[in-house]
Amino acid sequence: xxxxxxxxxxDLTLEAATIARQGLAGLPGVETQEExxxxxxxxxxxxxxxxxxxxxxxxxxxxxxxxAAGLLRPDRALQERVARVLAAELxxxxxxxxxxxxxxxGLGNSNATPDALGPRVVDQVLVTRHLRRRTPRDLAGGxxxxxxxxxxxxxxxxIETSDLITGIVRQVRPDAVIAVDALAAxxxxxxxxxxxxxxxxxxxxxxxxxxxxxxxxxxxxxxxxVAVGIPTVVHAMTIAMDTVDLVAERVGGPLRxxxxxxKRRIVEDVLSPTVGDLMVxxxxxxxxxxxxxxxxxxxxxxxxxxxxADRPFxx
Numbered sequence: 001x002x003x004x005x006x007x008x009x010x011d012l013t014l015e016a017a018t019i020a021r022q023g024l025a026g027l028p029g030v031e032t033q034e035e036x037x038x039x040x041x042x043x044x045x046x047x048x049x050x051x052x053x054x055x056x057x058x059x060x061x062x063x064x065x066x067x068a069a070g071l072l073r074p075d076r077a078l079q080e081r082v083a084r085v086l087a088a089e090l091x092x093x094x095x096x097x098x099x100x101x102x103x104x105x106g107l108g109n110s111n112a113t114p115d116a117l118g119p120r121v122v123d124q125v126l127v128t129r130h131l132r133r134r135t136p137r138d139l140a141g142g143x144x145x146x147x148x149x150x151x152x153x154x155x156x157x158x159i160e161t162s163d164l165i166t167g168i169v170r171q172v173r174p175d176a177v178i179a180v181d182a183l184a185a186x187x188x189x190x191x192x193x194x195x196x197x198x199x200x201x202x203x204x205x206x207x208x209x210x211x212x213x214x215x216x217x218x219x220x221x222x223x224x225x226v227a228v229g230i231p232t233v234v235h236a237m238t239i240a241m242d243t244v245d246l247v248a249e250r251v252g253g254p255l256r257x258x259x260x261x262x263k264r265r266i267v268e269d270v271l272s273p274t275v276g277d278l279m280v281x282x283x284x285x286x287x288x289x290x291x292x293x294x295x296x297x298x299x300x301x302x303x304x305x306x307x308x309a310d311r312p313f314x315x
Contacts, residue, residue: 032046083302090228101172104121
């Protein structure tokens with residue numbers, strides 16, 4: 001059966017590339033690199049050309065996925081190691097000058113826990129733009145100029161998020177923007193256990209079918225825009241489809257050869273009348289978001305401020 005990207009509902013390039021070919025190797029227009037650091041997987045995917053864009057459904061650029069299944073448990077030592085890996089990968093994507101000014105944008109709705117990652121991260125980012133003139137000389141070289149904002153969502157402000165960010169960028173003129181957002185995954189096992197970085201910017205809401213204007217270096221007019229995202233939700237449709245596939249595989253017989261469209265119609269008949277396009281998140285999402293926000297903020301702080309990099313990341 002030919003793979004159709006319309007069947008795929010994920011913000012993760014690693015998932016898109018893997019599902020497209022049941023493996024990354026040999027995907028046209030895509031370069032990959034895998035690494036493991038003390039139980040932490042680092043997967044780098046580069047979409048090189050138009051063929052790669054068609055194969056993955058993702059923009060041309062560099063994507064890094066950091067994975068550690070243990071993040072679902074309260075393990076501070078692991079969180080510290082992941083934060084350090086995040087800082088290193090983020091620093092490699094940004095390539096910032098010592099005097100660079102970086103704007104950190106926390107996307108999402110602070111009133112909806114699964115979507116509150118961005119605002120929670122902004123609360124813990126070390127902002128220095130307003131303190132530069134008062135910074136002691138012995139720290140001045142170790143602290144970059146950083147500003148941060150959580151602009152909310154269209155339903156809260158009545159203004160497109162991209163319009164708000166564009167206005168702020170025009171006023172403060174940063175050299176780079178880091179956009180932090182909650183993502184949607186295809187596989188439930190990736191929720192709060194994967195971190196994706198991308199130098200292509202971000203399309204808020206794309207994984208949940210709410211397409212908003214993109215936040216990219218082209219739309220903002222800045223040299224670099226890096227997105228940092230963590231999956232916090234998965235579509236109920238994908239869970240149900242996976243369940244039907246597993247039942248068909250184990251039971252065998254005619255079920256094994258059931259066309260995908262028939263399976264989809266069966267699942268839609270169950271979901272659509274009552275819950276529609278349901279999104280699913282773990283019951284522990286409050287604790288998970290708190291842990292992930294602290295981890296991501298620690299990684300960003302270390303990547304942007306050399307004076308922080310040699311100290312314990314997580315407070």
